Amino acid sequence: MTESALDKTVSAVRSAFRGYYFKPGMIETPEKIEQREFGYTQFGQQGMTRHLSFKNIKELIGTIMKEIPSDIYSSNAYYRFPTYPMQEKQWLGADLIFDIDGKDLHLPCVPSHTYLACAICGHTSSPAPEEKQEYSCPACRGKKAANISIPCGKCIEGSKKEVKRLIEFLTGDLGMQQSDIHVYFSGNNGFHIHVTDDAYVPLDPQARSDLVGYLAGTGLMAESVGVRKNNSENQFFIKFPKSGLAYGWRRRIADKLRIDSSSIIKLTHIVEHKGGYTPFKVDLDKMARDMGARIDPQVTTDVHRVFRMPGTLNSKSGLAKIRCGDLDSFEPFADACLLGGTKVAVRVKTPVKLKLKNKSFNISKESAELPAYVAVYLICKGLAQVS
Ligand SMILES: [Zn+2]
Numbered sequence: 230m231t232e233s234a235l236d237k238t239v240s241a242v243r244s245a246f247r248g249y250y251f252k253p254g255m256i257e258t259p260e261k262i263e264q265r266e267f268g269y270t271q272f273g274q275q276g277m278t279r280h281l282s283f284k285n286i287k288e289l290i291g292t293i294m295k296e297i298p299s300d301i302y303s304s305n306a307y308y309r310f311p312t313y314p315m316q317e318k319q320w321l322g323a324d325l326i327f328d329i330d331g332k333d334l335h336l337p338c339v340p341s342h343t344y345l346a347c348a349i350c351g352h353t354s355s356p357a358p359e360e361k362q363e364y365s366c367p368a369c370r371g372k373k374a375a376n377i378s379i380p381c382g383k384c385i386e387g388s389k390k391e392v393k394r395l396i397e398f399l400t401g402d403l404g405m406q407q408s409d410i411h412v413y414f415s416g417n418n419g420f421h422i423h424v425t426d427d428a429y430v431p432l433d434p435q436a437r438s439d440l441v442g443y444l445a446g447t448g449l450m451a452e453s454v455g456v457r458k459n460n461s462e463n464q465f466f467i468k469f470p471k472s473g474l475a476y477g478w479r480r481r482i483a484d485k486l487r488i489d490s491s492s493i494i495k496l497t498h499i500v501e502h503k504g505g506y507t508p509f510k511v512d513l514d515k516m517a518r519d520m521g522a523r524i525d526p527q528v529t530t531d532v533h534r535v536f537r538m539p540g541t542l543n544s545k546s547g548l549a550k551i552r553c554g555d556l557d558s559f560e561p562f563a564d565a566c567l568l569g570g571t572k573v574a575v576r577v578k579t580p581v582k583l584k585l586k587n588k589s590f591n592i593s594k595e596s597a598e599l600p601a602y603v604a605v606y607l608i609c610k611g612l613a614q615v616s
Pocket residue numbers: 347348349350351352366367368369370371
C-alpha cells in the first residue's frame with residue numbers, strides 16, 4: 230500500500246470509530262474503575278499505552294473521545310496503585326475471565342471461508358474449496374501466506390456450543406450462580422466469559438490453572454470412576470468411590486460409559502475390552518478432552534492481563550465487544566455491527582462474500598462503494614483499502 234493509501238485507509242476506519250465513540254452509552258462502566266489498569270493502542274502506531282488509571286467513567290470516555298484508539302483494554306485485576314510499574318501496583322485480586330476463540334476449535338468449515346494473503350507481495354486469493362497442502366502465490370510464487378478468515382454461521386454456532394458447555398461446568402460442577410456469569414462477544418470470532426463471583430477474585434495463578442485443568446478434564450484419574458490399578462502392569466480391579474458417581478466428571482464419564490455405582494461387571498468388561506488399565510486410562514484422557522471446556526488456559530491464569538473492554542470496538546473487525554443477552558438468539562454480525570452506513574469507496578483485494586446487519590454483500594468488482602460498517606470490516610480483515 231502506498232503511504233497516502235495507507236493514510237486514507239487508516240483515516241476512514243478512525244472516522245467510523247469516532248462516530249461510534251461519540252454516541253452516548255456505548256461503553257460499559259467497569260466495576261471498581263479506580264482500581265483497574267487501562268491501556269490502548271493507536272491506529273498506525275506500534276505498542277500499547279498501558280498503566281493508565283481513571284477515577285470515573287467520564288474521565289475514561291473523555292480520553293477515548295480524544296484519542297479514538299484502535300483497541301481499548303482494562304485489567305481484570307484490581308490494584309491499589311494501578312499506574313505504578315507492575316511490581317509496585319499492589320495486586321488486590323482479579324476477575325475470573327475465560328476466552329473461547331473460534332479459531333481454536335479447528336472446525337471443518339474454516340478453509341471454505343479463509344482467504345490467503347501472500348506474505349511477500351500481498352496478493353490475496355479467495356478461499357479454496359479444499360485446503361491445499363502447500364501455498365504458492367499465483368503472482369510471485371511466494372510460499373508463505375497469512376490466513377484471513379471471515380467466520381461463518383457454523384463457526385459462531387460452534388463457539389456458542391462451547392460457551393454453553395463452559396457455563397454448564399461453572400454452574401453445575403462449581404455451583405456458580407448464572408447471574409454471576411456474563412457472556413460477551415469478543416468483537417471478532419469468539420466469546421469472553423466474565424465471572425463476577427467474589428469468591429474467585431483472590432485466586433492466584435496456580436489456583437486458576439488448577440481450575441482450568443478441571444474444566445478441560447486434564448489429568449482425570451481412572452480411580453475416580455472406580456478403575457484401580459493392581460500391582461502388575463495392566464491388571465486392574467473395580468472399586469467405586471464411596472462418594473459415588475453422581476457429580477461432576479464422575480457423572481459425565483459414567484453417563485458416557487453408561488454405568489452407575491452398581492455396574493462392576495459392565496465396567497470390568499469395558500476395561501478388559503480396551504486392553505487393561507493403561508489403555509483404559511489413555512481412552513479416558515481422550516474422552517475427557519472431548520468433553521472438557523475448550524478455553525484458552527493462558528488467558529484465565531494470567532492475573533495481570535489487560536482485556537478488551539466491554540462496549541469497545543475490535544480493530545481486527547470493527548465489530549464491538551458487547552454483552553450477549555440471550556446467547557441463542559445473539560447474532561454477532563448483526564448485534565455487534567454498530568458502525569454507521571456512510572458510503573466509503575474502497576478497493577477490494579479479492580472477490581468477497583459476507584453478511585453484516587442482516588444484509589448480504591457479494592462484492593466481485595475491484596472498486597466498490599460500501600457502507601462504512603462493511604468497508605471497515607473488510608479493511609480491518611486486510612481484504613480492502615481506500616485508494
Ligand atoms: Zn505473492
